[in-house]
Amino acid sequence: MAFLEISNLQKDYAGNRVVENFNLAVEQGEFISFLGPSGCGKTTVLRMVAGFETPSAGSIRIDSKDVVNLKPNQRNIGMVFQAYALFPNMTVAQNLAFGLKVAGKSKAEIESTVQEMLALIKLEELGQRYPFQLSGGQQQRVALARALAVKPKLLLLDEPLSALDAKIRVSLREEIRAIQRKLQITTIFVTHDQEEALSMSDRIVVMHKGKADQLGTPFEIYNQPKTRFVASFVGTINVLEGIVTDAQTGSFLLNGTELSLGRSLANLKTGDSIALALRPEAASLGLVAGKVGQLQGSVQDVNFLGSVIRVRVKVGDSVLSLDTFNQPAVAPPKAGDQVIVTFAPEELLVLAD
Amino acid sequence: MSFWRSNRFWAWIALSFGILYFALPLIGTFEFSLRMKRGEYSFEAYRVILGDPRFQATFLYSVMMALLTIVVGVLLVVPTAYWVRLKLPRWRPVVEFITLLPLIIPAIVIVFGYIRMYNTSSVLPLTGSAFGTDILMVCGYTVLALPYMYRAVDTGLRTLDVTTLTEAAESLGANKVTILAKIILPNVLVAILSGAFLTFAIVIGEFVFAALLNRPAFGPFMQLIGANRAYEPAALAVIAFSITWLCMGLMQLVTRLQKHTQVKQFR
Numbered sequence: 001m002a003f004l005e006i007s008n009l010q011k012d013y014a015g016n017r018v019v020e021n022f023n024l025a026v027e028q029g030e031f032i033s034f035l036g037p038s039g040c041g042k043t044t045v046l047r048m049v050a051g052f053e054t055p056s057a058g059s060i061r062i063d064s065k066d067v068v069n070l071k072p073n074q075r076n077i078g079m080v081f082q083a084y085a086l087f088p089n090m091t092v093a094q095n096l097a098f099g100l101k102v103a104g105k106s107k108a109e110i111e112s113t114v115q116e117m118l119a120l121i122k123l124e125e126l127g128q129r130y131p132f133q134l135s136g137g138q139q140q141r142v143a144l145a146r147a148l149a150v151k152p153k154l155l156l157l158d159e160p161l162s163a164l165d166a167k168i169r170v171s172l173r174e175e176i177r178a179i180q181r182k183l184q185i186t187t188i189f190v191t192h193d194q195e196e197a198l199s200m201s202d203r204i205v206v207m208h209k210g211k212a213d214q215l216g217t218p219f220e221i222y223n224q225p226k227t228r229f230v231a232s233f234v235g236t237i238n239v240l241e242g243i244v245t246d247a248q249t250g251s252f253l254l255n256g257t258e259l260s261l262g263r264s265l266a267n268l269k270t271g272d273s274i275a276l277a278l279r280p281e282a283a284s285l286g287l288v289a290g291k292v293g294q295l296q297g298s299v300q301d302v303n304f305l306g307s308v309i310r311v312r313v314k315v316g317d318s319v320l321s322l323d324t325f326n327q328p329a330v331a332p333p334k335a336g337d338q339v340i341v342t343f344a345p346e347e348l349l350v351l352a353d
Numbered sequence: 354m355s356f357w358r359s360n361r362f363w364a365w366i367a368l369s370f371g372i373l374y375f376a377l378p379l380i381g382t383f384e385f386s387l388r389m390k391r392g393e394y395s396f397e398a399y400r401v402i403l404g405d406p407r408f409q410a411t412f413l414y415s416v417m418m419a420l421l422t423i424v425v426g427v428l429l430v431v432p433t434a435y436w437v438r439l440k441l442p443r444w445r446p447v448v449e450f451i452t453l454l455p456l457i458i459p460a461i462v463i464v465f466g467y468i469r470m471y472n473t474s475s476v477l478p479l480t481g482s483a484f485g486t487d488i489l490m491v492c493g494y495t496v497l498a499l500p501y502m503y504r505a506v507d508t509g510l511r512t513l514d515v516t517t518l519t520e521a522a523e524s525l526g527a528n529k530v531t532i533l534a535k536i537i538l539p540n541v542l543v544a545i546l547s548g549a550f551l552t553f554a555i556v557i558g559e560f561v562f563a564a565l566l567n568r569p570a571f572g573p574f575m576q577l578i579g580a581n582r583a584y585e586p587a588a589l590a591v592i593a594f595s596i597t598w599l600c601m602g603l604m605q606l607v608t609r610l611q612k613h614t615q616v617k618q619f620r
Contacts, residue, residue: 085521099525
């Protein structure tokens with residue numbers, strides 16, 4: 001049995017279902033991200049695990065124990081909030097000691113744990129400061145240490161990096177992941193930032209309209225999106241509409257050209273329309289050996305992003321984005337240029353709705 | 354633009370008018386209180402008043418009533434305001450309206466209500482004993498101070514992210530009582546003190562409750578002196594004003610001394 005088991009979880013607010021049939025099994029020490037746009041239900045699921053919301057149906061088991069009927073202060077779960085939530089009337093050390101005092105630990109144990117936590121977040125010198133005397137990044141590190149000080153069974157992180165500026169966000173996410181690996185604590189991380197989810201997680205749950213659309217490793221989520229939503233939400237995607245000509249061989253008609261995926265199309269038959277996803281990095285400008293898929297169009301705009309140049313090409317009624325590496329010796333195309341976009345049909349992803 | 358036409362001119366006019374309006378009666382009262390001895394200024398009226406055993410007894414009684422009212426008010430208002438913010442945010446306007454009712458309903462109505470409800474022939478004959486009447490006094494004063502205490506505490510709570518702080522503390526194992534005592538109360542202490550000083554100022558000079566419930570408070574004493582003496586009431590008025598100002602000054606002081614008032618809350 002998995003360490004955290006969420007089964008058939010459901011949450012209704014005044015007749016409106018915000019979480020529907022949510023299932024998840026998390027192994028001990030795993031780092032799982034809930035990824036999705038605002039209102040997709042990811043925070044609601046997290047809050048149900050924490051005990052701040054009561055499920056309308058379903059069960060949550062932590063370490064084989066059903067916790068649905070336990071109060072938040074009985075679950076032994078550490079939580080870090082987007083708003084830091086440090087107690088303003090307490091110093092950093094007092095914040096770290098709070099949970100330990102509530103648990104009735106001895107003075108010596110509290111003192112040593114506080115020092116251990118300050119060392120963990122590399123803020124040994126700032127124990128006597130008040131939260132308002134710290135930067136946002138430092139406050140969030142203290143919040144993390146405070147949650148870890150009580151040695152929780154499970155760590156929940158509710159968009160902990162959203163309030164920080166970009167540079168701090170990157171360094172802090174690396175620090176959080178390093179601490180999580182060091183302590184081997186089972187962690188659920190809620191974010192709407194795909195880069196955070198992809199870079200930090202062992203597995204990602206992509207959520208959409210209260211349901212888990214896909215569960216997989218960052219590699220699987222990015223490279224094998226199962227739904228149109230996952231494909232469009234994680235990374236940039238071009239969606240091409242084709243008509244199936246032979247489901248057995250995976251052949252389809254795209255802009256008047258017959259192409260083949262090289263694999264059969266399950267659940268589809270000849271004449272069905274098919275949604276195909278193409279990542280910008282899988283498409284090329286100009287003819288390339290092995291890339292038999294071809295589309296003609298005109299360059300709409302060119303964005304120079306440093307190491308990568310993103311070119312948007314108008315093909316028929318749709319616009320395709322494609323990325324090419326910057327080559328100092330080769331000038332990028334200009335808007336209005338007529339170009340050929342090529343791709344390998346096998347790299348197209350078939351999307352379900 | 355000339356000085357005469359500028360906004361500054363009219364601001365000075367308004368300020369001067371305000372100062373004269375408020376200060377002249379006080380200066381006049383103070384000056385009169387110093388004229389007890391013929392032909393010279395002295396603090397004789399203050400000496401007589403402060404040496405009067407009835408002054409000491411009634412003042413001490415009212416101070417005790419004020420302190421008890423503050424304790425009851427804090428115990429009633431802080432958990433209520435906290436709970437309303439945490440669990441019943443939609444009910445805030447209703448609760449606010451209820452707390453403002455003492456400003457609309459005269460104290461005399463409340464006290465007659467008390468006398469009718471708790472007289473010696475009632476189920477709970479509180480007016481039958483001094484102790485019982487003191488309980489009624491504290492209850493009445495708590496009601497009178499409610500608009501000030503509730504607003505002060507609610508304003509203090511507004512500066513906190515009450516929900517997130519509560520959830521953070523709960524996730525660390527704390528129950529609601531611990532959260533109230535260790536987190537909410539210390540963070541709204543300045544607001545509570547503001548409410549407490551206002552309560553103190555109201556209770557010290559209150560007349561209607563004490564007079565109609567026949568208790569030896571400072572308000573009826575002031576009225577008694579005012580009806581029978583010439584210079585001492587003026588001295589008493591100055592003393593009462595000084596107490597109120599002292600309370601206001603202390604409110605400002607604690608606000609400045611609060612260590613963590615510069616809390617940067619996430620918005």
